[in-house]
Amino acid sequence: xxxxxxxxxxxxxxxxxxxxxxxxxxxxxxxxxxxxxxxxxxxxxxxxxxxxxxxxxxxxxxxxxxxxxxxxxxxxxxxxxxxxxxxxxxxxxxxxxxxxxxxxxxxxxxxxxxxxxxxxxxxxxxxxxxxxxxxxxxxxxxxxxxxxxxxxxxxxxxxxxxxxxxxxxxxxxxxxxxxxxxxxxxxxxxxxxxxxxxxxxxxxxxxxxxxxxxxxxxxxxxxxxxxxxxxxxxxxxxxxxxxxxxxxxxxxxxxxxxxxxxxxxxxxxxxxxxxxxxxxxxxxxxxxxxxxxxxxxxxxxxxxxxxxxxxxxxxxxxxxxxxxxxxxxxxxxxxxxxxxxxxxxxxxxxxxxxxxxxxxxxxxxxxxxxxxxxxxxxxxxxxxxxxxxxxxxxx
Amino acid sequence: xxxxxxxxxxxxxxxxxxxxxxxxxxxxxxxxxxxxxxxxxxxxxxxxxxxxxxxxxxxxxxxxxxxxxxxxxxxxxxxxxxxxxxxxxxxxxxxxxxxxxxxxxxxxxxxxxxxxxxxxxxxxxxxxxxxxxxxxxxxxxxxxxxxxxxxxxxxxxxxxxxxxxxxxxxxxxxxxxxxxxxxxxxxxxxxxxxxxxxxxxxxxxxxxxxxxxxxxxxxxxxxxxxxxxxxxxxxxxxxxxxxxxxxxxxxxxxxxxxxxxxxxxxxxxxxxxxxxxxxxxxxxxxxxxxxxxxxxxxx
Amino acid sequence: xxxxxxxxxxxxxxxxxxxxxxxxxxxxxxxxxxxxxxxxxxxxxxxxxxxxxxxxxxxxxxxxxxxxxxxxxxxxxxxxxxxxxxxxxxxx
Numbered sequence: 001x002x003x004x005x006x007x008x009x010x011x012x013x014x015x016x017x018x019x020x021x022x023x024x025x026x027x028x029x030x031x032x033x034x035x036x037x038x039x040x041x042x043x044x045x046x047x048x049x050x051x052x053x054x055x056x057x058x059x060x061x062x063x064x065x066x067x068x069x070x071x072x073x074x075x076x077x078x079x080x081x082x083x084x085x086x087x088x089x090x091x092x093x094x095x096x097x098x099x100x101x102x103x104x105x106x107x108x109x110x111x112x113x114x115x116x117x118x119x120x121x122x123x124x125x126x127x128x129x130x131x132x133x134x135x136x137x138x139x140x141x142x143x144x145x146x147x148x149x150x151x152x153x154x155x156x157x158x159x160x161x162x163x164x165x166x167x168x169x170x171x172x173x174x175x176x177x178x179x180x181x182x183x184x185x186x187x188x189x190x191x192x193x194x195x196x197x198x199x200x201x202x203x204x205x206x207x208x209x210x211x212x213x214x215x216x217x218x219x220x221x222x223x224x225x226x227x228x229x230x231x232x233x234x235x236x237x238x239x240x241x242x243x244x245x246x247x248x249x250x251x252x253x254x255x256x257x258x259x260x261x262x263x264x265x266x267x268x269x270x271x272x273x274x275x276x277x278x279x280x281x282x283x284x285x286x287x288x289x290x291x292x293x294x295x296x297x298x299x300x301x302x303x304x305x306x307x308x309x310x311x312x313x314x315x316x317x318x319x320x321x322x323x324x325x326x327x328x329x330x331x332x333x334x335x336x337x338x339x340x341x342x343x344x345x346x347x348x349x350x351x352x353x354x355x356x357x358x359x360x361x362x363x364x365x366x367x368x369x370x371x372x373x374x375x376x377x378x379x380x381x382x383x384x385x386x387x388x389x390x391x392x393x394x395x
Numbered sequence: 396x397x398x399x400x401x402x403x404x405x406x407x408x409x410x411x412x413x414x415x416x417x418x419x420x421x422x423x424x425x426x427x428x429x430x431x432x433x434x435x436x437x438x439x440x441x442x443x444x445x446x447x448x449x450x451x452x453x454x455x456x457x458x459x460x461x462x463x464x465x466x467x468x469x470x471x472x473x474x475x476x477x478x479x480x481x482x483x484x485x486x487x488x489x490x491x492x493x494x495x496x497x498x499x500x501x502x503x504x505x506x507x508x509x510x511x512x513x514x515x516x517x518x519x520x521x522x523x524x525x526x527x528x529x530x531x532x533x534x535x536x537x538x539x540x541x542x543x544x545x546x547x548x549x550x551x552x553x554x555x556x557x558x559x560x561x562x563x564x565x566x567x568x569x570x571x572x573x574x575x576x577x578x579x580x581x582x583x584x585x586x587x588x589x590x591x592x593x594x595x596x597x598x599x600x601x602x603x604x605x606x607x608x609x610x611x612x613x614x615x616x617x618x619x620x621x622x623x624x625x626x627x628x629x630x631x632x633x634x635x636x637x638x639x640x641x642x643x644x645x646x647x648x649x650x651x652x653x654x655x656x657x658x659x660x661x662x663x664x665x666x667x668x669x670x671x672x673x674x675x676x677x678x679x680x681x682x683x684x685x686x687x688x689x690x691x692x693x694x
Numbered sequence: 695x696x697x698x699x700x701x702x703x704x705x706x707x708x709x710x711x712x713x714x715x716x717x718x719x720x721x722x723x724x725x726x727x728x729x730x731x732x733x734x735x736x737x738x739x740x741x742x743x744x745x746x747x748x749x750x751x752x753x754x755x756x757x758x759x760x761x762x763x764x765x766x767x768x769x770x771x772x773x774x775x776x777x778x779x780x781x782x783x784x785x786x
Contacts, residue, residue, distance in 0.1 A: 205706065206705070208706070218704075221703070
C-alpha cells in the first residue's frame with residue numbers, strides 16, 4: 001500500500017512489520033520520532049512488543065543483548081552522541097553474535113554542537129563488527145530494515161546491523177513509501193529462532209572469559225561471518241525483488257556507469273542528488289556515473305574493483321573525515337583499488353558535514369574536476385573539502 | 396538424627412577459580428540454594444567474570460549472561476522483557492554484581508531498572524572495593540579503610556567518607572523488597588532470598604562478602620570476620636518491605652574495634668578514628684532500630 | 695578443538711569447572727576427626743569450594759581433596775574443634 005511518510009515513520013513501520021518482540025529506546029534528535037512512533041504503536045496494541053524505556057542508549061543496547069539471548073527479536077534506534085555512548089555495547093553485541101537491528105539516524109558529533117546530518121557518528125563505529133548499510137530514501141529505510149533481519153538472523157551470520165538514514169534529510173521528510181502487507185513480510189521474514197539462546201536443559205554461561213589460546217579464533221569467526229554476509233545480502237535482495245519488486249540485489253548500485261569516463265561513489269541521501277547531477281552532465285554530453293554504496297560493512301571490495309576495471313577515474317564523496325587521509329569510504333575504496341593503483345586514480349571529496357547542504361551544482365563541480373583528472377591523467381590534491389570557506393572558494 | 400539446615404542441591408560447581416576463602420563464592424553457593432535451577436543470572440565485569448572459570452568451562456549450573464561493567468540493571472530489564480514477550484513466567488531473573496558495579500558505574504542502569512519496576516532480584520556482593528582489579532576504592536569502601544587508591548601515605552589519604560547508603564537510595568527509588576544478608580548467617584540468607592522470589596517487582600539484596608586478600612585477613616577467618624561485622628552493628632541484618640523495616644538479628648554486642656582490628660586494611664586506625672567509627676555505628680544502629688518493628692523473614 | 699572451525703558460534707561454555715583440580719592450590723589440608731565430629735554440618739555449610747560432602751544426612755562429612763583449596767574456614771568454624779589443618783608437606 002502506498003503511503004506518505006517520513007524516514008523515521010518508515011523505520012518504525014518496518015519494526016512493526018518485522019514483528020519485533022522487544023524494543024529498548026532512548027530519545028535523541030533526530031531519532032526521537034522513531035521511539036515515539038513505536039511507543040504509540042505498542043500502546044495502541046498495533047504492535048505486540050515489550051517496550052523498555054531505558055535511561056540511556058548504553059542501556060538500550062545492553063537490554064537488547066539480554067533480550068536477544070532469550071530468543072527475542074530486538075530493535076532500537078539512535079543517533080550521534082547516543083551511538084557513541086553505545087560504543088562499548090556495540091562490540092558486545094557483535095562479539096556475542098546477537099542479530100540486533102538498529103536504524104541510525106545519522107548526525108554530527110559535537111563539538112561543534114550540531115544536530116544535523118553527517119556520517120561521523122556511524123563511521124566512528126565502523127570497526128565494531130556491525131553490518132552498516134546506507135539508505136538513499138525512505139523506501140530503502142523500510143526495505144533495508146526488513147532485509148537486515150533476514151541477513152542478521154541467518155544462522156551463518158548472526159551479526160547485528162545498522163541501517164543508516166540521514167538525519168532530517170530523510171528522517172523528517174515525507175516521501176512516498178510502498179508498505180508491504182505484514183502477511184507478505186511473514187512470508188519473507190521468518191520468526192527468530194536462534195541456535196544460541198538460554199536453555200534450561202543445557203545451562204550455559206554466555207560470554208565467558210576466553211584466554212589468548214582461543215580468543216583470536218573467535219574473532220576470526222566474526223570476520224568470516226562478515227565476509228559471508230556479502231553473499232547473504234545479495235540473496236536477501238534477490239528474494240526481496242521476487243516478493244516485492246524492488247531491487248536491492250547489489251551492494252553497490254551503479255547508475256549510468258557502463259560507458260562512463262568518471263564515476264563518483266556516494267552513500268546515503270546524497271546519492272540521489274548525485275544522480276540528478278549525473279543526468280544533467282549526461283545531457284551536456286559528459287559521460288559520468290554514480291556508484292551508490294549501499295553496504296559499507298560488509299565492504300563490497302569485489303564490486304568496487306569491478307567498477308575500477310571499467311572506470312579509471314573514481315571520486316569518493318564522504319560525509320565524514322577520519323583525521324588521516326580523507327573520509328572513511330575513500331580509505332576503503334583506495335584500499336580495494338590498490339592492486340590497480342597504476343591504472344586507476346581515486347580522488348576524495350569531503351562535504352556535507354554538520355548538515356551542510358550538498359547541492360547538484362557542487363556534484364557537477366566534482367564531476368568536472370574528475371573529468372579534468374581523467375583527461376590530464378594527474379591530480380593536484382588527493383582529497384578536497386567541498387565548498388569550504390577558505391577564501392579562494394574554488395567551487 | 397543430624398540434619399542439613401540448608402537445601403542440599405549445589406548449583407555452584409567444584410573447581411571454580413575463586414580465591415581460597417572467597418566470601419562471594421560462598422555467597423553464590425548459598426544464594427543458589429535458595430534460588431534453584433530455574434534462574435537466569437546476569438553479571439557484569441567483576442570478580443565473578445574470573446571466579447566462574449575460563450572458557451570452555453563454567454562454574455554455575457544455571458544459565459549466566461555476561462556483560463559489561465555498567466549494564467546489570469539494563470540487561471535484567473531486557474531479559475525480563477523478552478521472557479514476558481515469550482509468555483514465560485516461571486523464571487527468576489537475577490542481577491549479580493559487585494559493589495563497584497552497583498553503587499558506582501552500574502548505579503544509573505540499576506536506578507533505571509528500579510524505576511521500570513523490573514521484576515528481578517539484584518544481588519550486590521559487597522566486598523567493599525574493586526577486588527578483581529586488585530583492591531581499589533569503591534563507593535562501598537568503608538570509612539578509613541586502606542585500598543590501593545586510598546593508600547594512606549604521608550598525607551593519611553585513607554577512605555575519607557562512609558559507604559554510599561545504597562539501600563536507602565534504592566528504597567527511595569522504589570524497590571519492592573530490600574534485605575541485607577551475610578555469609579555468616581546462611582539460614583537467614585536463604586530465607587530472605589526465598590522470600591524475594593515470591594515478591595513482584597525489584598528486589599535488592601545487599602550481601603556482605605568478605606575478601607581475604609582485599610581485607611587482609613587469613614582465608615580461614617572469612618566467615619568469622621563477616622559475623623563480627625554483624626555482631627558489632629557495622630552490618631546489621633534487616634529487611635525492608637512496603638515501607639516497613641524489620642531487624643532480623645539484634646545481636647550488636649561487641650565493640651567495632653574487634654571487627655576493625657581483625658583486618659589488615661584497618662590496622663593503621665588510631666584510637667580517635669576507632670572512636671569515630673564507633674560513634675557513627677552507634678548512631679546508625681539506633682536510627683535503624685527506631686525504624687524497625689516486628690519479626691522478619693527469618694523470625 | 696583444534697581449529698577455528700571447531701569453535702561454537704559464540705563464547706558459551708561447554709562443560710563445568712569440575713575437571714579443574716583446584717586441590718593443587720592447597721597448602722594446608724583439613725582432616726576431620728570423626729571422634730570429635732558431631733555431624734552438625736557447619737563445615738559443609740560454610741565451604742566456598744563445595745568440597746565438603748555429605749552424601750546422606752546422618753553420615754560424617756568428607757573432604758573432596760581434589761577440589762579443596764585449603765582455606766581453613768571449616769576448621770575455624772567447627773564448633774567442636776574436630777577439623778585440623780595440616781601442612782601438605784608434612785603428610786607422607
